Amino acid sequence: MAPVLAVEDLTVTLTRPGGPVPVLERLSFSVEAGRTVALVGESGCGKSMTALAIMDLLPEGFARAGGRVLLAGEDIAAAKPARLRALRGSAMSMIFQEPMTALNPVYTVGDQIAEALRLHQRLGRRAALERALAMLRAVQIPAAERRLHAYPHELSGGMRQRVMIAMALACRPKLLIADEPTTALDVTVQAQVFDLLKALQDEMGTAIVLITHDLAAVADIADTVAVLYAGRCIEQGDSRSVMRAPQHPYTRGLMGCTPHLRLGAAADAGVGTLREIPGLVPPLGRRPAICAFADRCGRADATCLDNPQPALTEAGPARAVACWHPEARAA
Amino acid sequence: MTTSTAPAPIGADLLQVNDLKVHFPVPGGGRVHAVDGVSFVVRRGASFGIVGESGSGKSTTAQGIMRLVPATAGQVVLRGEDILGVRGARLRQARRHIQMVFQDPFASLDPRRCAGDLVAEPLRLLEGLSRRQAAARLDALFAAVGLPADARSLFPHQFSGGQRQRLCIARALATGPDIIVCDEAVSALDVAIQAQILNLLAKLQAERGLAYIFISHDLGVVQHLCDEVAVMYLGRIVEQAPTRTFFSAPHHPYSWSLISAAVPAGPARDAFKARYLVRGEPPSPIDPPAGCRFAGRCPFAVERCRAEDPALLATGPGHYVACHRVGEIEAPDFDRAQAA
Amino acid sequence: MSALVAAEPAVRPQPVRSETAAPMPRPASNPGLAALGLFLRNPSGLLGLAILTGLLFAALAGPHLYGVDPFEIVGAPFQPPGGDPVLGTDYLGQDILAALLQGGRATLLVGFSAALLTVVIGVTFGALAGFFGGRVDAALMKVTEFFQVLPTLLFAMVLVTLFGQRIVITTIAIGIVSWPPTARLTRAEFLRLRGLDFVKAARAAGAGPFYLIGRVILPNAAPPIVVSATLAIGTAVLFEGALSFLGLGDPNVMSWGLMIGQNRAYALEAWWTVLLPGAAIFLAVLGVSLVGDAVNDAVNPRLRKRS
Numbered sequence: 001m002a003p004v005l006a007v008e009d010l011t012v013t014l015t016r017p018g019g020p021v022p023v024l025e026r027l028s029f030s031v032e033a034g035r036t037v038a039l040v041g042e043s044g045c046g047k048s049m050t051a052l053a054i055m056d057l058l059p060e061g062f063a064r065a066g067g068r069v070l071l072a073g074e075d076i077a078a079a080k081p082a083r084l085r086a087l088r089g090s091a092m093s094m095i096f097q098e099p100m101t102a103l104n105p106v107y108t109v110g111d112q113i114a115e116a117l118r119l120h121q122r123l124g125r126r127a128a129l130e131r132a133l134a135m136l137r138a139v140q141i142p143a144a145e146r147r148l149h150a151y152p153h154e155l156s157g158g159m160r161q162r163v164m165i166a167m168a169l170a171c172r173p174k175l176l177i178a179d180e181p182t183t184a185l186d187v188t189v190q191a192q193v194f195d196l197l198k199a200l201q202d203e204m205g206t207a208i209v210l211i212t213h214d215l216a217a218v219a220d221i222a223d224t225v226a227v228l229y230a231g232r233c234i235e236q237g238d239s240r241s242v243m244r245a246p247q248h249p250y251t252r253g254l255m256g257c258t259p260h261l262r263l264g265a266a267a268d269a270g271v272g273t274l275r276e277i278p279g280l281v282p283p284l285g286r287r288p289a290i291c292a293f294a295d296r297c298g299r300a301d302a303t304c305l306d307n308p309q310p311a312l313t314e315a316g317p318a319r320a321v322a323c324w325h326p327e328a329r330a331a
Numbered sequence: 332m333t334t335s336t337a338p339a340p341i342g343a344d345l346l347q348v349n350d351l352k353v354h355f356p357v358p359g360g361g362r363v364h365a366v367d368g369v370s371f372v373v374r375r376g377a378s379f380g381i382v383g384e385s386g387s388g389k390s391t392t393a394q395g396i397m398r399l400v401p402a403t404a405g406q407v408v409l410r411g412e413d414i415l416g417v418r419g420a421r422l423r424q425a426r427r428h429i430q431m432v433f434q435d436p437f438a439s440l441d442p443r444r445c446a447g448d449l450v451a452e453p454l455r456l457l458e459g460l461s462r463r464q465a466a467a468r469l470d471a472l473f474a475a476v477g478l479p480a481d482a483r484s485l486f487p488h489q490f491s492g493g494q495r496q497r498l499c500i501a502r503a504l505a506t507g508p509d510i511i512v513c514d515e516a517v518s519a520l521d522v523a524i525q526a527q528i529l530n531l532l533a534k535l536q537a538e539r540g541l542a543y544i545f546i547s548h549d550l551g552v553v554q555h556l557c558d559e560v561a562v563m564y565l566g567r568i569v570e571q572a573p574t575r576t577f578f579s580a581p582h583h584p585y586s587w588s589l590i591s592a593a594v595p596a597g598p599a600r601d602a603f604k605a606r607y608l609v610r611g612e613p614p615s616p617i618d619p620p621a622g623c624r625f626a627g628r629c630p631f632a633v634e635r636c637r638a639e640d641p642a643l644l645a646t647g648p649g650h651y652v653a654c655h656r657v658g659e660i661e662a663p664d665f666d667r668a669q670a671a
Numbered sequence: 672m673s674a675l676v677a678a679e680p681a682v683r684p685q686p687v688r689s690e691t692a693a694p695m696p697r698p699a700s701n702p703g704l705a706a707l708g709l710f711l712r713n714p715s716g717l718l719g720l721a722i723l724t725g726l727l728f729a730a731l732a733g734p735h736l737y738g739v740d741p742f743e744i745v746g747a748p749f750q751p752p753g754g755d756p757v758l759g760t761d762y763l764g765q766d767i768l769a770a771l772l773q774g775g776r777a778t779l780l781v782g783f784s785a786a787l788l789t790v791v792i793g794v795t796f797g798a799l800a801g802f803f804g805g806r807v808d809a810a811l812m813k814v815t816e817f818f819q820v821l822p823t824l825l826f827a828m829v830l831v832t833l834f835g836q837r838i839v840i841t842t843i844a845i846g847i848v849s850w851p852p853t854a855r856l857t858r859a860e861f862l863r864l865r866g867l868d869f870v871k872a873a874r875a876a877g878a879g880p881f882y883l884i885g886r887v888i889l890p891n892a893a894p895p896i897v898v899s900a901t902l903a904i905g906t907a908v909l910f911e912g913a914l915s916f917l918g919l920g921d922p923n924v925m926s927w928g929l930m931i932g933q934n935r936a937y938a939l940e941a942w943w944t945v946l947l948p949g950a951a952i953f954l955a956v957l958g959v960s961l962v963g964d965a966v967n968d969a970v971n972p973r974l975r976k977r978s
Binding site for chain 2: 868869872873882
Binding site: 042043142156157158159186187188189190191192195213214215216219220253254257258259260261262263264265266267268273274275276277278280 | 384385491492493521522523524525526527529530533548549550551552554555574575577578579580588589590591592593594595596604608609610611612664665666667
């Protein structure tokens with residue numbers, strides 16, 4: 001089956017005085033219907049730019065400098081503006097981190113969900129509102145009839161994110177891009193929102209690109225994962241397998257520096273210092289030609305310092321890693 | 332319940348919060364009971380963690396203790412003195428001993444002042460030092476948080492998020508406090524940076540015998556750093572215990588819900604979530620209902636829970652729970668969750 | 672333990688392992704200096720600055736270089752420009768160039784002082800109201816509203832009539848009628864800023880209310896206030912012109928407004944007697960507006976890039 005989304009060698013640059021600076025370099029991944037791919041990394045690694053590049057909504061100054069984005073086989077870059085507008089919101093849609101600022105405060109949530117339906121599916125006002133109500137029910141908002149006429153500020157954070165999901169999925173898009181969808185939410189609400197996304201995905205067969213910094217979320221809902229570092233994909237593969245045995249030292253570092261909950265008898269175990277990754281992600285325009293992680297990496301040696309950036313190469317079944325010395329052990 | 336490998340030696344009582352209440356009037360009538368009778372003790376050199384969701388009152392508790400919002404009732408006794416009543420020089424004296432680090436290092440530093448000025452500010456305001464005297468202490472403070480001394484002439488926007496949080500910590504350390512209130516101090520940081528800051532906080536605690544009130548929504552972080560944990564729900568502490576006791580055998584259904592949301596993914600987690608994760612969101616803290624505040628979402632609530640407000644009662648050494656049904660309902664098998 | 676201290680070396684030169692090791696940021700890029708740099712790169716702002724500097728120079732040095740008393744009758748009235756007094760004479764036969772140079776002093780002095788007064792009153796009211804809120808805010812805002820609903824020109828005329836047609840009174844009258852918008856602006860900025868974390872952080876560091884107002888919040892509220900102060904100069908110049916035009920200027924101090932006021936009856940026959948001081952006022956207001964806009968542009972994209 002052809003993937004819903006195929007990103008091939010996507011490169012995004014930022015125009016600066018003194019020449020374009022690469023933001024995202026030769027990123028490739030794909031996601032099939034009903035599956036979820038997670039893009040993971042720290043802020044500044046390029047994960048949100050990927051989302052915007054897929055939607056062709058790159059901010060001013062940023063431009064796609066190479067590669068293709070294929071949505072159900074159709075090249076987004078070649079699409080005319082009118083075609084793009086038709087695709088956005090119907091074939092592909094997006095949910096954002098902060099549901100309060102992503103919703104328009106002066107319209108009721110019902111009107112906002114109905115808007116997309118009227119625009120893309122040419123539904124009448126009444127029919128669109130009915131569908132909006134059905135969507136609010138689908139995202140499990142209690143007292144949906146009443147909430148249809150509520151304004152965003154009258155809803156709680158979790159409720160607003162549910163409204164965002166209802167809006168995004170109203171036209172049954174093939175692709176949903178979720179940019180840190182639960183970061184602003186409480187932990188118990190987070191878990192509920194992920195459950196909801198999974199349930200709706202099963203029902204509609206939506207492909208999801210999940211952008212997150214939270215490895216726990218990856219393990220929770222992603223089928224495959226791509227770890228980004230300084231604009232490049234440094235490890236990719238089946239999410240279970242990557243989480244069980246990360247091969248890139250950066251992926252390992254990310255997993256090691258999150259405190260893991262120890263429950264029951266294990267709670268008695270002593271606490272050591274957290275493993276940390278020293279240093280910072282190199283800022284835009286200062287990325288080295290060698291492996292960008294080399295100066296933070298405990299395993300870096302002469303090979304890493306003298307050779308250009310290692311390419312993403314196959315490393316086991318459905319796995320790829322960009323490292324001169326990948327780890328072989330399990331985490 | 333405690334094991335022989337006790338946590339780092341912990342001293343006498345340093346800070347006592349007694350029945351702290353912070354209520355706000357809301358336009359149109361009613362009062363937000365943001366903090367509604369919270370009591371706990373922080374001991375010298377110990378870390379006291381407060382967890383809860385938004386609206387639980389954990390940040391307001393911090394701000395009430397710091398006198399950033401006026402307390403409606405209660406006492407905050409620091410080194411034997413109730414600091415809620417003091418003013419002027421006595422307040423400045425008290426503030427030297429209790430300092431705060433905020434969540435968002437982008438928002439909590441004045442963008443128009445350079446790093447050196449910002450770190451020197453508490454020294455100048457609280458100890459009355461001259462610019463020159465304060466400057467003499469900056470090198471040691473910058474070194475303590477792992478920033479180079481020449482960073483003092485830079486402005487906040489020239490620092491990364493983690494470095495800004497280091498600046499905030501240096502500022503909090505300036506007057507040599509006994510206790511630092513950390514309000515979600517690592518939540519806004521990337522995980523790799525979060526680990527650096529957590530390790531820095533642990534190191535400073537070990538070196539200086541600092542106590543922390545560590546407010547967080549992240550149970551993993553709290554377990555890592557804290558000696559004691561209190562769970563807040565709608566302005567009240569519903570469970571409080573030494574960290575090990577809490578994570579090995581929590582008693583309150585709300586604690587179970589928080590934990591089940593944080594259990595690593597896997598089949599055990601799915602089973603856990605199905606049984607213990609509560610649905611919906613906390614109700615509004617405006618004029619909360621009688622009875623247990625969690626009753627409306629609690630899967631185990633009975634008639635009594637809706638009628639009668641449970642008191643926070645001891646169930647073991649240092650372990651307090653506010654639930655009518657302690658012992659009546661079977662606790663989750665956390666060993667199984669861990670094994671998964 | 673050393674690994675704990677040696678973290679995040681973006682502001683310290685790392686052990687150079689990669690060819691593009693992170694360099695030190697430029698030392699001390701003060702946000703104020705950055706704004707100044709932006710201002711100096713704005714052509715219309717520079718033009719405004721040049722106009723203002725020219726006018727100020729003419730007003731300050733002009734009367735010394737061109738030693739003619741503007742009140743002295745130097746020849747026949749209504750001599751057109753291009754003759755002996757190079758810009759002609761007015762209805763009394765006074766030298767218009769001398770009057771323009773001397774009058775610039777008074778007009779610009781009134782403009783700057785009245786603007787200063789506007790800012791001092793406005794910022795004080797706005798800062799106290801916005802910072803303390805509650806009853807203080809309600810009381811101060813009532814006063815502000817009272818001044819705001821008064822018809823400004825009429826009120827200024829009353830003040831000048833009551834207290835005398837002197838240049839000091841004119842200045843004070845202009846200041847008193849024009850501060851309410853500045854107060855509202857300052858109050859809004861204070862309301863926005865006082866809830867921010869860095870203000871809370873300063874309180875936790877022991878800052879008292881007046882330190883918070885003056886050292887913490889005001890510098891952050893300054894950009895829009897500076898812009899409004901700049902524009903207030905232009906308004907004050909116009910105001911002075913209007914008062915003098917209505918015959919309420921100080922008759923003993925030459926000003927551009929006074930020149931227009933005294934010659935207005937002959938504007939059709941001797942256009943230069945009115946048009947020349949009018950052009951001077953126009954230039955001054957234009958200069959101030961250009962500078963004000965440029966200041967606005969320079970300070971508004973505040974801390975443009977965070978990363």
